[in-house]
Amino acid sequence: MTAVSVEGLTKIFNQGRSDEVLALSDVDLTVGDGEFVSLIGPSGCGKSTLLRLIADLIEPTTGSVTVAGKPAAQARRDQEYGIAFQQAGLFEWRTVCRNVELPLELRGVSKAERRSKAEQMLELVGLADFAGHYPGQLSGGMQQRVAIARALAVQPPLLLMDEPFGALDEMTRERLQSELLGICATTGSSVVFVTHSISEAVFLSDRVVVMSARPGRITASIEVKLPSRDEVGRQAPVYFEKITEVRQALRS
Amino acid sequence: MRRVLPPVIFGVMALVLWEVFVTLGRVAPFILPAPSAIGAQILEQRGNIWDAALASGTNALVGLIGGTLLAVLAALAASRSRLLGEVSIPFAAVINALPIIALAPILNNMFESTSSLPRRLVTGIVVFFPVFLNLLRGLREVNPVHQELMRTYAASGWTFAAKVRLPGALPHLFTGLRQASSLAVIAAVVAEYFGGLQDGLGARITSAAAFTAYPRAWAFVAGACLLGLTFYLVTLLLERVAMPWKQRLLS
Numbered sequence A: 001m002t003a004v005s006v007e008g009l010t011k012i013f014n015q016g017r018s019d020e021v022l023a024l025s026d027v028d029l030t031v032g033d034g035e036f037v038s039l040i041g042p043s044g045c046g047k048s049t050l051l052r053l054i055a056d057l058i059e060p061t062t063g064s065v066t067v068a069g070k071p072a073a074q075a076r077r078d079q080e081y082g083i084a085f086q087q088a089g090l091f092e093w094r095t096v097c098r099n100v101e102l103p104l105e106l107r108g109v110s111k112a113e114r115r116s117k118a119e120q121m122l123e124l125v126g127l128a129d130f131a132g133h134y135p136g137q138l139s140g141g142m143q144q145r146v147a148i149a150r151a152l153a154v155q156p157p158l159l160l161m162d163e164p165f166g167a168l169d170e171m172t173r174e175r176l177q178s179e180l181l182g183i184c185a186t187t188g189s190s191v192v193f194v195t196h197s198i199s200e201a202v203f204l205s206d207r208v209v210v211m212s213a214r215p216g217r218i219t220a221s222i223e224v225k226l227p228s229r230d231e232v233g234r235q236a237p238v239y240f241e242k243i244t245e246v247r248q249a250l251r252s
Numbered sequence B: 001m002r003r004v005l006p007p008v009i010f011g012v013m014a015l016v017l018w019e020v021f022v023t024l025g026r027v028a029p030f031i032l033p034a035p036s037a038i039g040a041q042i043l044e045q046r047g048n049i050w051d052a053a054l055a056s057g058t059n060a061l062v063g064l065i066g067g068t069l070l071a072v073l074a075a076l077a078a079s080r081s082r083l084l085g086e087v088s089i090p091f092a093a094v095i096n097a098l099p100i101i102a103l104a105p106i107l108n109n110m111f112e113s114t115s116s117l118p119r120r121l122v123t124g125i126v127v128f129f130p131v132f133l134n135l136l137r138g139l140r141e142v143n144p145v146h147q148e149l150m151r152t153y154a155a156s157g158w159t160f161a162a163k164v165r166l167p168g169a170l171p172h173l174f175t176g177l178r179q180a181s182s183l184a185v186i187a188a189v190v191a192e193y194f195g196g197l198q199d200g201l202g203a204r205i206t207s208a209a210a211f212t213a214y215p216r217a218w219a220f221v222a223g224a225c226l227l228g229l230t231f232y233l234v235t236l237l238l239e240r241v242a243m244p245w246k247q248r249l250l251s
């Protein structure tokens, strides 16, 4: 089964008005089960729009989105995916632990069960000691990790991430990249990951999907097979070859 | 200690200066009585001040709670409907600009002279607007990321209001309540100036002034100050209890 299947997707914002924008034009995309796919492209090429369409946060103008074999709206109602944005978007009036619990709470999971689940997720992102803190007491990087823990809490078969590490410093970013890969390896989740960093896309992905702007469309899809996803992988010749390949695809 | 000491020292110095100014300058007591004279009256009248403060305080509290409850319901309704929200804000602003206290004599005539209801009504109306306007602003300022997240959790409108809108608007609610708590005491006391039941601080102030007992009038004014301060401080305390996440940031 495929995690995500997008066919003939077109999105026009403000259709019929003077400020009409053709954000996406005739996009096809398939994400296999357990596959890690990055979307990369110049800003304004429709990466976030594509992700929001998959998440059923906005409606397509034409075309169809299927997630876990269901129409996108049904998949959203069934919470088939977890999502993380560039801003952590934590609820500042809830403790770290209760933030992670929220999606479980809304699913009607019992109190004891969601507490243990949340603690497990916080353990995973290395924040077990901060369960009782409020988001305002954490650094930006820690908040982002809480947001990722929250996205993972329902153990969704699919993770959607929109530049989740965009606002972080290089050190934190690299550590979180490794953490994310580790988590996906354990949970077997499929991932659609939006980024504007070429090296990040190549390091994380099984496949890098390159997009171009005006109108937004997919121009290339580059398979990446690194020998390993660690420091050795970052030094491998393939890594640099793929970076060059993606860069060229972005230029043309 | 550091935060308490400077205002206390300042207050004591101001009282001493006031005493010296009134004594040396031979200021007539109907213009400004000396703090020692007022202090003596506070001691002498403490039982009356307490009773009067209790009467005015009850009116202020009932008005504050009633006005706040109505304001919260109205703001929730106005935040759910775009049209209602857009109509209600200018409407509320205009009514808020009217001297609502001036309604007191009219309301007094509508009820029996032994009823506390007119004061409570005036207080309730005065309290309504700051709470309504502030809370409505808060309810409308929802972080777009929160909105999208709740959508991905397939949360209903009611869940969204209870888990995101209301807690997110708490800081705004308390901004309104802080204004309203002081206003409530002012409204409850001043509403007594227009006749009706003679049991509160406002009635005591007017009657003392009518008998040219100025230090006594000032003693009851001091009582009104303390009452207002109490309301304000209790609101601050509630705010801290209701929003522990703000508290943790400061310490």
Ligand SMILES: Nc1ncnc2c1ncn2[C@@H]1O[C@H](COP(=O)(O)OP(=O)(O)O)[C@@H](O)[C@H]1O
Residues within 6 Å of the ligand: A013, A014, A021, A022, A023, A041, A042, A043, A044, A045, A046, A047, A048, A049, A050, A216
């Ligand atoms: N809600 C919206 N209303 C109107 N135009 C939008 C909206 N969201 C995005 N757009 C437009 O769609 C295009 C793609 O935006 P976006 O998907 O955010 O790009 P990216 O994430 O790749 O930077 C941009 O031109 C943007 O201005």
Ligand SMILES: [Mg+2]
Residues within 6 Å of the ligand: A047, A048, A049
């Ligand atoms: Mg974007």
